[in-house]
Amino acid sequence: xxxxxxxxxxxxxxxxxxxxxxxxxxxxxxxxxxxxxxxxxxxxxxxxxxxxxxxxxxxxxxxxxxxxxxxxxxxxxxxxxxxxxxxxxxxxxxxxxxxxxxxxxxxxxxxx
Amino acid sequence: xxxxxxxxxxxxxxxxxxxxxxxxxxxxxxxxxxxxxxxxxxxxxxxxxxxxxxxxxxxxxxxxxxxxxxxxxxxxxxxxxxxxxxxxxxxxxxxxxxxxxxxxxxxxxxxxxxx
Numbered sequence: 001x002x003x004x005x006x007x008x009x010x011x012x013x014x015x016x017x018x019x020x021x022x023x024x025x026x027x028x029x030x031x032x033x034x035x036x037x038x039x040x041x042x043x044x045x046x047x048x049x050x051x052x053x054x055x056x057x058x059x060x061x062x063x064x065x066x067x068x069x070x071x072x073x074x075x076x077x078x079x080x081x082x083x084x085x086x087x088x089x090x091x092x093x094x095x096x097x098x099x100x101x102x103x104x105x106x107x108x109x110x111x112x
Numbered sequence: 113x114x115x116x117x118x119x120x121x122x123x124x125x126x127x128x129x130x131x132x133x134x135x136x137x138x139x140x141x142x143x144x145x146x147x148x149x150x151x152x153x154x155x156x157x158x159x160x161x162x163x164x165x166x167x168x169x170x171x172x173x174x175x176x177x178x179x180x181x182x183x184x185x186x187x188x189x190x191x192x193x194x195x196x197x198x199x200x201x202x203x204x205x206x207x208x209x210x211x212x213x214x215x216x217x218x219x220x221x222x223x224x225x226x227x
Binding site for chain 2: 004008040041042043044045088097098099100101102103104105
């Protein structure tokens with residue numbers, strides 16, 4: 001099965017850019033996703049990238065995909081205190097069931 | 113639309129007790145999932161279902177059972193609770209129609225403690 005790894009913590013100052021990294025083992029994922037989890041809540045989809053793309057930009061969010069190194073990153077520009085949350089990357093296992101494998105999650109803390 | 117509704121939000125169980133975590137969705141989604149979330153471990157898939165009457169094991173199914181008698185409901189059963197089942201449980205659903213799978217909608221979770 002696929003393994004998806006992330007660093008556990010990231011701390012940034014308000015207004016700076018945040019970069020959250022993710023590495024994965026299975027290159028057959030058709031799509032890769034970023035989810036956000038706020039305290040006490042479920043996960044919400046932030047953005048996704050198709051495996052044949054290198055980059056996707058969506059307002060303050062930029063996703064970069066390096067298929068050779070199996071590395072995915074999420075850049076948040078002009079980070080705000082409301083961006084403080086846990087961020088999960090996830091890969092589509094393919095096959096039946098549309099199952100996703102999630103990373104360990106990165107806790108982003110935004111300081112004033 | 114309520115989306116995905118999970119009950120209860122919190123529960124404390126004694127070792128050996130049983131309980132059912134409820135999950136209901138009102139989006140007419142075919143696919144439903146149960147994940148557990150442990151600190152620093154991400155989410156692990158317990159069971160999933162691609163339609164009423166069809167269920168399949170995920171990565172960590174031991175100690176759990178599921179049923180899917182209707183499209184809307186996907187309850188998760190713990191028969192003999194163990195401390196290792198202390199976790200936050202999330203139910204999710206997906207339309208399952210085509211790709212990408214951005215149709216994943218999560219419930220707000222059930223925090224279970226086994227003592």
